[in-house]
Every structure is written in C-alpha cells, then in structure tokens.
Amino acid sequence: MKCFLTILLFALVSCATPSSSEDSIKISIDVHELPSIGLAISTTDYDIQLVNFDSNKHGEYVIHNMDAAYITLHNGFSERKRIYAKQGDHIHLTFDGKSMKESLEITGDHPRITEYLSRQKTTPYNRNIYSLQFPEFESVLKEKIIENSRLLDSCENTLKNESEKFIKLERARIKYSFAPALLNYPKVHGGEDLEKIRDDYYTTIKNWIEEDKDYLNLNEYRTFVALACATLASQEGKNTTTYYEKILEQMYYLDQNFKQEDVKQGFISLWANEYVQNNGIKQIDELNKFTQEKLTDNKLLSRYEQIYDSWARIAPGNKAIDFHAQDSTGKEFSLKDFKNQYVCLYIWQNVYPCMVEFSHLKKLIPLLEEKNIQWINLSIEPKPDEWKKAIRNQDIQIGKHFFLKNEKEFLKNYHYNSETMYQFILITPDGKIVESHLPKASSGKLEKYLTEQI
Incomplete structure (x- = not known):
C-alpha cells in the first residue's frame, strides 16, 4: 500500500506534460476501462508517475532529456510491462484496465526488443558468495553476469536490426545490476579485514566503472557510480556524517578522477538537481558554487538553475502562494x-x-x-x-x-x-x-x- 501511495502522491506534483518534440519520447494511452488503482509509468526506481486520463479514457506521458529509456508500465500492484524507447519515438498503448497482460496492444515500439524484455528474467547470485575470498568473489560475480547475458547473446543478431544501441545498453544494464554487490562485500563478508584487501578492493571498483555518456540513461549505472564514488572518496577516512557532505565528496571525487567531460557533466547535473529538488537551498553554498562553476553545458546549467530558483521562490520573506x-x-x-x-x-x-x-x-x-x-x-x-x-x-x-x-x-x-x-x-x-x-x-x-x- 505504501508503494502505491508514494506513486499516487508523487504523481500529484510531477505528472509529465504532453509534447510533440522530436527530442522527447511520447507515450499515448487509450483504455477500454480505466485501471482500478491507476496506470503508473517509471523510468527509474524512484521516479514513478501516475497517468491522468481524460473523459475519453485517453492519457499521455512524455519523457524529456533522455536519449533512450527502459520504461516500466505499472497497472496497479499486480501487472508490470517493460518496454524500450528512444528519442523521437511515439508509442501508443491500448488495453483493458482490468487486465493489461491479456489485452495490451502496442504500436510504435520496438517489438523484438519488447519481446526480449518480456522474456529476460534476472537470475540472482547466491549470498553465499560473500564467504569467498575477494578475487574468487569477483570471478563468481562475473560468471553470474555472463549467465544473465545468455538470452541477449542468442537474440543479438535479431535485435541489431532494431537498435544496436539497445544491445550496448542492455549489456551494461545487466553488468551494473550486479555491480553493487562489490560495494557490499566488506559489510557482508566478515571473514576478511578490509585493510588486507584494501588496494585490490578499491582498484577493482575503479575498474568496474566505465565512463560512457550513453550509460547515463541507465538507472543501474547511475546507482553504482554514485555509490562507487562515495566509497572511493571515503578512502581518505574523512568523517562525513551528513548526506550533504557525502554528495559533495562524490562530486569532488568525480571531478578529480573522471576523464570524460560529458560523463562528469551528466553526473554533476544529476546529483546537484536531485539534492536541491529534494532538500532545498538552505546551507548549500558550497554545492551551489561548485555546480555553477563546473556545469559548462548551458542546457544542464539552465536546468539546475530552474530547480534552484523554484526553491528560491518559496524562501522565507517571499509572498506566499495562494491556495x-x-x-x-x-x-x-x-x-x-x-x-x-x-x-x-x-x-x-x-x-x-x-x-x-x-x-x-x-x-x-x-x-x-x-x-x-x-x-x-x-x-x-x-x-x-x-x-x-x-x-x-x-x-x-x-x-x-x-x-x-x-x-x-x-x-x-x-x-x-x-x-x-x-x-x-x-x-x-x-x-x-x-x-x-x-x-x-x-x-x-x-x-x-x-x-x-x-
């Protein structure tokens, strides 16, 4: 129930607005009967938005600022469907709200990729692998990635005809869905002091990070890089206790150690936007100064400033917004x-x-x-x-x-x-x-x- 409440309440403040621009992904939906709980759409684990339907049972949803996206359709709690779309796509869905699984019809998507995603099931690793010594642990983790990539391997030639970029992203998605296990190793292993494997451990984490702008659209990649940067930044043993301090450490580490400027820009924008959006602008002078200096991409800087200004609008002393x-x-x-x-x-x-x-x-x-x-x-x-x-x-x-x-x-x-x-x-x-x-x-x-x- 809590999950749905979060979906519903988030939707009240974040529903997408329709657009016909070629730099966005548009989804239009027509239902025979409205979903009893509601149809929600997500591109990440935390950004879940409810679709509003008009009197004709028609709804629209637009994804901005993403070249490509894995999109999950949520028909209440019981049904989920995953599809893939790229910039410029216009996907149309029709279904009966009672049962999306039995009645869903999709046009404008990438049918072979949609079919692949419906068949792809993740086989998780056994937590017993944490008892292994670190080199063997990493080897078993890589074997698990190979195992979960077999369906993709078998479909690769067919999927290439629809999108070679999808194959690249899907390989990265599978890899980075397992990568957080590396970061958990010192916490779960328990049988080996981190100091004994310190150099190998931190070197391994660095080696798992690929700097690729295309991967910025992957939730799994963004999650791992954020956690990895925080872990690598902590090597110096600084006593960072607040979320704000940890975000700053991530940013400084990224700026000093990443080589690809477009990847650096993407993560600085992502982290700064998320922090300000969720926490406001009180006592963030250091973060704001760093972001203003480092974001040289005018589009990304403008997006950050819009979020900052929206909080400045409700700073103490300003005129209250009427209800x-x-x-x-x-x-x-x-x-x-x-x-x-x-x-x-x-x-x-x-x-x-x-x-x-x-x-x-x-x-x-x-x-x-x-x-x-x-x-x-x-x-x-x-x-x-x-x-x-x-x-x-x-x-x-x-x-x-x-x-x-x-x-x-x-x-x-x-x-x-x-x-x-x-x-x-x-x-x-x-x-x-x-x-x-x-x-x-x-x-x-x-x-x-x-x-x-x-």
Whole structure:
C-alpha cells in the first residue's frame, strides 16, 4: 500500500506534460476501462508517475532529456510491462484496465526488443558468495553476469536490426545490476579485514566503472557510480556524517578522477538537481558554487538553475502562494480569507502517517490561540467522499478542514515531498512565507518552532 501511495502522491506534483518534440519520447494511452488503482509509468526506481486520463479514457506521458529509456508500465500492484524507447519515438498503448497482460496492444515500439524484455528474467547470485575470498568473489560475480547475458547473446543478431544501441545498453544494464554487490562485500563478508584487501578492493571498483555518456540513461549505472564514488572518496577516512557532505565528496571525487567531460557533466547535473529538488537551498553554498562553476553545458546549467530558483521562490520573506479550496459544503476559500493573522497550512491525506500527526496537533490548540495562528488543513485525498468521511472523526478536530482544488501546481510550487506524505507551511499576517517546510508535529519540534518564531 505504501508503494502505491508514494506513486499516487508523487504523481500529484510531477505528472509529465504532453509534447510533440522530436527530442522527447511520447507515450499515448487509450483504455477500454480505466485501471482500478491507476496506470503508473517509471523510468527509474524512484521516479514513478501516475497517468491522468481524460473523459475519453485517453492519457499521455512524455519523457524529456533522455536519449533512450527502459520504461516500466505499472497497472496497479499486480501487472508490470517493460518496454524500450528512444528519442523521437511515439508509442501508443491500448488495453483493458482490468487486465493489461491479456489485452495490451502496442504500436510504435520496438517489438523484438519488447519481446526480449518480456522474456529476460534476472537470475540472482547466491549470498553465499560473500564467504569467498575477494578475487574468487569477483570471478563468481562475473560468471553470474555472463549467465544473465545468455538470452541477449542468442537474440543479438535479431535485435541489431532494431537498435544496436539497445544491445550496448542492455549489456551494461545487466553488468551494473550486479555491480553493487562489490560495494557490499566488506559489510557482508566478515571473514576478511578490509585493510588486507584494501588496494585490490578499491582498484577493482575503479575498474568496474566505465565512463560512457550513453550509460547515463541507465538507472543501474547511475546507482553504482554514485555509490562507487562515495566509497572511493571515503578512502581518505574523512568523517562525513551528513548526506550533504557525502554528495559533495562524490562530486569532488568525480571531478578529480573522471576523464570524460560529458560523463562528469551528466553526473554533476544529476546529483546537484536531485539534492536541491529534494532538500532545498538552505546551507548549500558550497554545492551551489561548485555546480555553477563546473556545469559548462548551458542546457544542464539552465536546468539546475530552474530547480534552484523554484526553491528560491518559496524562501522565507517571499509572498506566499495562494491556495484555492472548499469546505464540506462546497464553499470556496483562499488565503486572502485569513488576513491579519498567522496561518499554518497542513497538507495531508487520509493515510496513517498523516492521521498520527493530528493527535500531536491537538495538543497545540492553546498555543495556536495564544499566538493567533489560524490552522488550516488542506486535504489532497484523491476521493472527496473519503475526505468528508474522515473529517467527521473527532480525533482530528483542529482548525478548519478544506479540500484542496487544482492541487498539482500548488504542491509543485511548494515542493511537496510525496515520500513524507504531509507538509506544514507557516505564513505571516501580511501573506509572506515564514517557512515552507516546518518540522512535523510528532517530532516535538513544531511546538518549539512556533513558540520561538512568533
């Protein structure tokens, strides 16, 4: 259930917008019956987006900034289908939402590759290999890669007719799906001190890294290189404790040791964008300076600056973004209806982590009255009837309950994080942002923050 909630909530803020550009991959979908849970599409393990269907049961999804992509279709929890597409492709899907497996028809794809991907099943390694000495461990890991490449070997001549690049990417995908095992060896092995194999271990990790711009589209490659750079950077024994410090170490190692400039540019852009997108721009002067200096590709630099500026837009002191919502009777409300008092917005959904917060929030009622803070609960529950049912619960009676309308742009502008499922925003009486991401009530820090700041 948590997986689907993450998919759904992420979709609220990240749905792709249609485009006919030849530098993108376009997917259009027509269904006979809408999927009961929803159709989601992913190109990585963490970027999963829900497709919106119109009244004609038609949906569109566009992938930007990728030359080629492995695309996974998720029909709820039960069905998955993997396809491959390259820049300029327009793929059309038709199926019955009840059963994608039985009814899916695809046009515009690469049918031989789609067939291959449906047959390709990964045979994992046995964890007993960690008991081996390191040289033998690496040999067994390479044998496992060869074993998992046999289907590709047998289909290579046929697949070449559709895309030689796919064969290159698929070999790398298989290799790098096993590569993280190398990084886990010191943690799992237990029978050999890392100092005894130190030189061989770090040299082996370096040798497994191939600098190839084409591989930047592979989730498996990006994951391994990020972890490998962090591991190799740690050789000096620096005491990096925060995620921010580790990202900086990765970047510095990459800059000093990688030779291919386009690969360096790609990873610096990727890491900087992901960090800022997920964590904001507080206390990132060093990361920002490094990124601004090293990103010489104007397109990549522009993309980074857009993400940075979107966070600067909601920095403390800026004008708050208005909301449009309605109460259970359908009456419309916006931020302008609550002038001359502090306003605290609670973005929530009818799920357990959000409901837990209410039990802690109710303890703040005396403080809210003392500080003249108007508490407003903005629900993003997908089903309005479920929201109306939930707000009858006496345990969540604090402030005013509204149902957020046109929530996608609002959530996107406020950098709502679907993984936490909730967000607290404090606004001044004259409509300025005090803080867009307050600590959660259950941490005990929200009460302290409100007491000290107001």
